[in-house]
Amino acid sequence: xxxxxxxxxxxxxxxxxxxxxxxxxxxxxxxxxxxxxxxxxxxxxxxxxxxxxxxxxxxxxxxxxxxxxxxxxxxxxxxxxxxxxxxxxxxxxxxxxxxxxxxxxxxxxxxxxxxxxxxxxxxxxxxxxxxxxxxxxxxxxxxxxxxxxxxxxxxxxxxxxxxxxxxxxxxxxxxxxxxxxxxxxxxxxxxxxxxxxxxxxxxxxxxxxxxxxxxxxxxxxxxxxxxxxxxxxxxxxxxxxxxxxxxxxxxxxxxxxxxxxxxxxxxxxxxxxxxxxxxxxxxxxxxxxxxxxxxxxxxxxxxxxxxxxxxxxxxxxxxxxxxxxxxxxxxxxxxxxxxxxxxxxxxxxxxxxxxxxxxxxxxxxxxxxxxxxxxxxxxxxxxxxxxxxxxxxxxxxxxxx
Amino acid sequence: xxxxxxxxxxxxxxxxxxxxxxxxxxxxxxxxxxxxxxxxxxxxxxxxxxxxxxxxxxxxxxxxxxxxxxxxxxxxxxxxxxxxxxxxxxxxxxxxxxxxxxxxxxxxxxxxxxxxxxxxxxxxxxxxxxxxxxxxxxxxxxxxxxxxxxxxxxxxxxxxxxxxxxxxxxxxxxxxxxxxxxxxxxxxxxxxxxxxxxxxxxxxxxxxxxxxxxxxxxxxxxxxxxxxxxxxxxxxxxxxxxxxxxxxxxxxxxxxxxxxxxxxxxxxxxxxxxxxxxxxxxxxxxxxxxxxxxxxxxxxxxxxxxxxxxxxxxxxxxxxxxxxxxxxxxxxxxxxxxxxxxxxxxxxxxxxxxxxxxxxxxxxxxxxxxxxxxxxxxxxxxxxxxxxxxxxxxxxxxxxx
Ligand SMILES: O=P(O)(O)O[C@H]1O[C@H](CO)[C@@H](O)[C@H](O)[C@H]1O
Ligand SMILES: O=P(O)(O)O[C@H]1O[C@H](CO)[C@@H](O)[C@H](O)[C@H]1O
Numbered sequence: 001x002x003x004x005x006x007x008x009x010x011x012x013x014x015x016x017x018x019x020x021x022x023x024x025x026x027x028x029x030x031x032x033x034x035x036x037x038x039x040x041x042x043x044x045x046x047x048x049x050x051x052x053x054x055x056x057x058x059x060x061x062x063x064x065x066x067x068x069x070x071x072x073x074x075x076x077x078x079x080x081x082x083x084x085x086x087x088x089x090x091x092x093x094x095x096x097x098x099x100x101x102x103x104x105x106x107x108x109x110x111x112x113x114x115x116x117x118x119x120x121x122x123x124x125x126x127x128x129x130x131x132x133x134x135x136x137x138x139x140x141x142x143x144x145x146x147x148x149x150x151x152x153x154x155x156x157x158x159x160x161x162x163x164x165x166x167x168x169x170x171x172x173x174x175x176x177x178x179x180x181x182x183x184x185x186x187x188x189x190x191x192x193x194x195x196x197x198x199x200x201x202x203x204x205x206x207x208x209x210x211x212x213x214x215x216x217x218x219x220x221x222x223x224x225x226x227x228x229x230x231x232x233x234x235x236x237x238x239x240x241x242x243x244x245x246x247x248x249x250x251x252x253x254x255x256x257x258x259x260x261x262x263x264x265x266x267x268x269x270x271x272x273x274x275x276x277x278x279x280x281x282x283x284x285x286x287x288x289x290x291x292x293x294x295x296x297x298x299x300x301x302x303x304x305x306x307x308x309x310x311x312x313x314x315x316x317x318x319x320x321x322x323x324x325x326x327x328x329x330x331x332x333x334x335x336x337x338x339x340x341x342x343x344x345x346x347x348x349x350x351x352x353x354x355x356x357x358x359x360x361x362x363x364x365x366x367x368x369x370x371x372x373x374x375x376x377x378x379x380x381x382x383x384x385x386x387x388x389x390x391x392x393x394x395x396x397x398x399x400x401x
Numbered sequence: 402x403x404x405x406x407x408x409x410x411x412x413x414x415x416x417x418x419x420x421x422x423x424x425x426x427x428x429x430x431x432x433x434x435x436x437x438x439x440x441x442x443x444x445x446x447x448x449x450x451x452x453x454x455x456x457x458x459x460x461x462x463x464x465x466x467x468x469x470x471x472x473x474x475x476x477x478x479x480x481x482x483x484x485x486x487x488x489x490x491x492x493x494x495x496x497x498x499x500x501x502x503x504x505x506x507x508x509x510x511x512x513x514x515x516x517x518x519x520x521x522x523x524x525x526x527x528x529x530x531x532x533x534x535x536x537x538x539x540x541x542x543x544x545x546x547x548x549x550x551x552x553x554x555x556x557x558x559x560x561x562x563x564x565x566x567x568x569x570x571x572x573x574x575x576x577x578x579x580x581x582x583x584x585x586x587x588x589x590x591x592x593x594x595x596x597x598x599x600x601x602x603x604x605x606x607x608x609x610x611x612x613x614x615x616x617x618x619x620x621x622x623x624x625x626x627x628x629x630x631x632x633x634x635x636x637x638x639x640x641x642x643x644x645x646x647x648x649x650x651x652x653x654x655x656x657x658x659x660x661x662x663x664x665x666x667x668x669x670x671x672x673x674x675x676x677x678x679x680x681x682x683x684x685x686x687x688x689x690x691x692x693x694x695x696x697x698x699x700x701x702x703x704x705x706x707x708x709x710x711x712x713x714x715x716x717x718x719x720x721x722x723x724x725x726x727x728x729x730x731x732x733x734x735x736x737x738x739x740x741x742x743x744x745x746x747x748x749x750x751x752x753x754x755x756x757x758x759x760x761x762x763x764x765x766x767x768x769x770x771x772x773x774x775x776x777x778x779x780x781x782x783x784x785x786x787x788x789x790x791x792x793x794x795x796x797x798x799x800x801x802x
Contacts, residue, residue: 209766211436330773365610
């Protein structure tokens with residue numbers, strides 16, 4: 001690292017994708033820890049669990065029965081955070097006043113209404129939430145799955161994304177060349193209206209609020225563009241304008257691939273590493289090396305490469321502390337509908353946010369200072385990347401079998 | 402609530418203080434929970450713990466011995482995230498090229514350097530971190546302490562803040578009328594340079610990364626203005642400009658105090674309630690009703706009222722699920738130094754971010770969707786406020802004694 005001094009001093013690093021800062025305190029790793037310990041993961045799960053609502057052939061909460069699927073399976077979330085249909089909501093507009101109130105009461109009422117309109121703003125959101133299982137076996141995770149078995153997951157994500165893309169969007173052409181979504185298990189994946197954004201993500205492990213170990217992820221699709229993709233999209237668009245059409249993340253991936261010190265793994269299509277501005281101790285970003293707006297832009301080689309990257313990352317995570325490594329991961333890509341500028345400025349990437357810091361049981365808490373003031377990290381991204389780079393190879397559990 | 406429909410439909414609410422949105426899914430509380438359970442808090446602690454580094458008379462990590470304090474005690478954090486002194490760091494500037502490299506290599510090098518300068522930005526941060534104990538007894542929390550015993554905590558916060566205020570700032574005049582910091586225990590609370598911001602906060606409970614139950618908080622003071630206060634300050638300044646000098650939070654507190662449906666507790670000086678845009682299930686904001694820029698602006702009556710509010714909130718939190726309620730809380734106020742506009746637009750307020758959702762052991766996880774896309778909550782702020790309003794009265798533990 002050219003600025004070796006950053007290994008020793010407190011400093012802030014800038015995240016150009018979010019336009020935000022993170023505080024880095026490398027000397028702080030020496031701090032003793034006497035706080036909460038995470039439960040180490042139980043790896044002794046059956047391959048089929050009759051009480052699991054995700055296993056093939058089992059019954060779910062609302063009574064539906066899962067098919068005997070052999071790769072992935074998609075269904076509409078039984079406890080969705082947003083729904084396709086709901087009662088209409090019209091945000092209040094400032095009313096005129098009734099004639100029989102005194103002027104001062106009227107002024108107060110008007111003032112109160114104006115204030116309320118300004119400070120108590122809400123808007124209705126509808127959408128569709130899916131659950132996607134990654135494999136029929138109850139007791140595997142992405143880390144246990146070879147790249148070939150991760151490929152159907154990528155394929156399913158791509159099909160769902162494709163079936164939700166605005167037919168008038170510049171993405172629609174690319175979407176056409178993708179296999180049609182008809183082959184997706186459980187037909188109910190056609191939206192009945194045009195949504196704005198699709199968030200694909202996975203919560204893995206109890207520490208990340210996951211309540212079922214069966215390998216699965218979620219897909220929330222909404223009429224609104226959520227906060228994080230919206231912030232990123234603004235910065236991507238600004239960079240594109242300022243740098244004559246260049247893409248921030250494409251530039252960043254090429255810079256990192258050349259430098260190498262924050263690289264965890266890379267192949268022809270993707271760079272994966274701990275970003276300069278990482279918040280979580282072992283945070284990883286996966287970035288397409290060439291400009292790809294969304295899943296629909298990935299060709300067969302890119303899909304194979306993505307499967308390999310996901311396999312390499314999740315395996316290294318598990319190897320690091322010899323535990324089933326908890327994380328939340330998600331895909332950021334072009335909105336389902338948007339301006340041409342928004343869609344062309346979008347760049348396919350994934351974030352992995354894992355909470356563990358020192359061992360299978362000691363995590364980093366982003367609490368007090370982090371919530372009130374600014375994210376703070378202890379080990380540097382370069383130190384984290386080195387450790388992850390160095391723990392490739394077979395999954396540690398393999399040798400225990 | 403005028404818009405009763407918001408109790409039933411998914412919607413987003415706008416946070417004008419942060420300029421951000423939160424997704425509200427009221428129907429989602431019906432979701433069953435089979436995930437991680439928090440450990441219920443052990444309330445059987447001794448009043449004095451010989452192995453606690455915060456108890457009076459005990460030795461700390463670096464060998465210092467705590468005085469036999471009887472109210473609060475302040476010392477410089479033995480494992481500080483930022484330090485007063487460290488090696489100098491000059492961010493790299495783009496270099497000229499050596500003469501003997503070919504044009505294309507030069508272009509590449511220049512390009513690489515320019516990219517690095519643009520995308521790998523860092524800045525040095527120094528500062529001073531303090532720990533403040535709230536009471537000598539090892540086994541109490543703010544919830545156990547009557548308002549009179551919380552007063553010395555407010556007094557100590559005020560003194561430390563005062564002793565760090567820029568003597569040329571418009572706050573300095575107010576600071577002069579505050580009791581001098583000389584009486585603060587442990588003399589080492591004078592900064593040796595002018596810092597920009599002071600973040601006062603408390604992490605309570607193991608679920609919030611707190612590693613020692615002895616009642617205490619922290620104070621991190623830095624040369625930089627951290628992310629959150631910086632975002633808030635921009636919005637406070639903009640509102641002030643657009644609304645002819647009005648203060649967003651003063652307006653908001655008066656609106657909420659009139660409406661009442663999100664109020665948990667209020668007195669002459671402060672409104673406390675679940676804000677319209679709350680993210681955490683039982684999140685509370687405490688807002689000064691009259692314009693107060695910082696702790697130095699609080700008179701004796703305001704300080705008494707603040708002690709009462711803190712006591713009322715923390716007690717209600719514990720009563721809600723009959724447990725020692727974990728949270729992170731912090732104070733936002735004027736920067737220690739800044740433009741007149743920044744200082745006049747600042748408004749004293751506190752945030753309480755507690756993670757519990759349904760019981761002493763079931764928390765809300767802000768994970769996958771929340772990290773990748775947008776914070777999401779289940780119960781509405783109005784429902785949360787009602788429950789907290791209704792559980793005032795003596796601390797539940799009192800009757801168990
Ligand atoms: O300083 P403490 O209490 O040891 O540590 C706790 O609070 C800090 C400030 O919010 C966080 O950075 C740590 O992750 C957390 O464990
Ligand atoms: O939907 P799940 O897996 O039951 O729930 C989990 O993920 C959701 C989306 O990230 C969060 O809102 C929940 O707090 C979390 O427990």
